[in-house]
Amino acid sequence: MLDIANHLKAIHREVRRGTTSGGETVTVVLRRRYDATVEDVWDAVTDPARVRRWFLPLTGDLREGGSFQLEGNAGGEILTCDAPRLLKVTFGGPSSIVEVRLTGDGESTDFQLEHTVPIEIAQSGAGALFVGPGWDGALLALALYFAGEIAEDPVAAANSRESQEFCAGSVQAWSTVVEDSGTATAEEISAAAQVSMAQFAPDLAGGPTE
Numbered sequence: 001m002l003d004i005a006n007h008l009k010a011i012h013r014e015v016r017r018g019t020t021s022g023g024e025t026v027t028v029v030l031r032r033r034y035d036a037t038v039e040d041v042w043d044a045v046t047d048p049a050r051v052r053r054w055f056l057p058l059t060g061d062l063r064e065g066g067s068f069q070l071e072g073n074a075g076g077e078i079l080t081c082d083a084p085r086l087l088k089v090t091f092g093g094p095s096s097i098v099e100v101r102l103t104g105d106g107e108s109t110d111f112q113l114e115h116t117v118p119i120e121i122a123q124s125g126a127g128a129l130f131v132g133p134g135w136d137g138a139l140l141a142l143a144l145y146f147a148g149e150i151a152e153d154p155v156a157a158a159n160s161r162e163s164q165e166f167c168a169g170s171v172q173a174w175s176t177v178v179e180d181s182g183t184a185t186a187e188e189i190s191a192a193a194q195v196s197m198a199q200f201a202p203d204l205a206g207g208p209t210e
Contacts, residue, residue: 002162007140008169015128015174015181017119022095026122026183028132031112032139036146038104041111042084044142045100054145054154055138072155091115111139125183126192132177133170133200140166167200 014029034041044050048058060068062078068089069075076090076098084102091098101112115131122128137158144150151157175193178184184192197205 002166004162004166004169007143007166008136008173010143011136011139011173013132013136013173013177015125015132015178015183017125017181017183022118024119025116026119026125026127027114027116028128028135029112029114030132030135030139031110032143034109034111034143034146035107036109037106038102038109039084041102041104041109041142042087044145046081046083046087052154053150054141056155096121111142113139124185124188125178125181126185126188128178129171129174129189129192129196130199132174133167133196136170136173137163137167137200161203164201164203168197168204171196171200 010032012029012031016027016029018025018027036044044054046062048062051058055070056073057071058068059071060066060075062068064078064081066078067075068078074092074096076092076096077094078087078089079097080086080088086102087100089098090096095118097116099114099116101114103110103112113135115135117127122130140163141151141154141158157163171193174196175189178189178192179186194205
């Protein structure tokens, strides 16, 4: 049985609004620690044979300057691939940037993911609710993988009632983070949360998220 409360607490979440040369952006930041070496975590998130065991089938020209595609999900260009510490890619479009950084002490690894999009896409900090719960689900799946709790069908597992309950808690957690960040209005957060529930926890949409 999935320990939803502890898995939700294991993830650190942030929402930031900033400015780059291309204009204003919104960034979601997630961090989680895994009981595995940096090299092992890097391999688990870049080796297609392992990625498909906890996430999705991965194909492409998997090198810096190449491209990738996650089956039924996003694809993009590989901008930086500095094994085993830094991976930076476009994700679903040229202005949507995902950066993964790994740091460790030999026994465990701190996994940090940042997903940055232009304000035109996010609209406000509430845009975090469109991607944050999905990334929470990926970090959960990776944790279960390292714990030896490997689903026969990761996609089916991600759509299970139990996983949707985790996602509902994730939507609530991200709503709180966005509110605390001051990057969106209450109305924007409420509207985005409804969309997020319909996407990530459709069987629970309209019901309680506790």
